[in-house]
Amino acid sequence: MTTAKTKQKILQTFLDLLSDHPYEDVSLPLVAEKAKIKLSDMRGAYGSKLDLVAAFAESVDKTVLDERDEDMHDQPPRDRLFDVLMSRIDALDGHKDAVRALHRAARKDPALALDFNRLEVRSQKWMLIAAGIDVSGLKAGIVAQGLSVAFARVVGVWLDEDDEGMPRTMARLDKELDSGSAFMKRLNGIEGFAKGMRSFLRKASAGRRGRRRQSQDDGDHEPDYSSEEPAGA
Incomplete structure (x- = not known):
């Protein structure tokens, strides 16, 4: 496992190289070479230049x-x-x-x-x-x-x-x-404004659901004729 000290050494080497070279010319093998570490340690510390x-x-x-x-x-x-x-x-x-x-x-x-x-x-x-x-x-x-x-x-x-x-x-x-x-x-x-619109839409949606439920309740209600007298009585 790469130590914190080694990671810091790698990072500093990377920054030093950037001071003298374009970013695209600074490769991970070059950083490892200048930092005097193995590529395996380089891989264990940073997987890419973007990680650096x-x-x-x-x-x-x-x-x-x-x-x-x-x-x-x-x-x-x-x-x-x-x-x-x-x-x-x-x-x-x-x-x-x-x-x-x-x-x-x-x-x-x-x-x-x-x-x-x-x-x-x-x-x-x-x-x-x-x-x-x-x-x-x-x-x-x-x-x-x-x-x-x-x-x-x-x-x-x-x-x-x-x-x-x-x-x-x-x-x-x-x-x-x-x-x-x-x-x-x-x-x-x-x-x-967005919060106001969300509040308005929630209330409007709740109102529509309430009206739909009321309409369904009215439609499901069967008339009660039990108290009415037979025709012709």
Whole structure:
């Protein structure tokens, strides 16, 4: 069984290789060779390059969750989310070249972009949790997807920014969150309308069933002639 230490060594080797090579050129045998491990250990740790990308995303998630600022709990949701996403940028900072390689690969390969998007949506659900923003069900998936797209735009700016203060990155995040706030208002309005329609349809359906039952009861009722006198009596 592959140890946690070996898995971490493999992941770090993968990220180091991405810093100098395109994603498509980094093969599992190359990672194993550079990490100085057997292919069987490679197989036991990660079954594909996508598994390595998933492990990277998970490690970033953990860093953000561990370093969450508890003093932000009384701040507005938008401010908490801004803080969490900037923490995510900070967590990515030591792997900027690797992130750049992943972004380039996604732009060239739509199928790979979909795979990466699925991983990012999962991560953004955790970022929402870290920010104390409670969304669930179908709405959680919609919000996390929107946040994934927005964060990808922010990362695109960050990759081209050299200023350590990251003014352009923060300005872009501000802009994306403003757009997201407007989207959430529309989504809440749609959700409220949908709930109202579901309630109306349930009541209408219940009313139809009640009328059908009443009609059946009336049709099944036999007239009682026992108290009537015979004709001609």
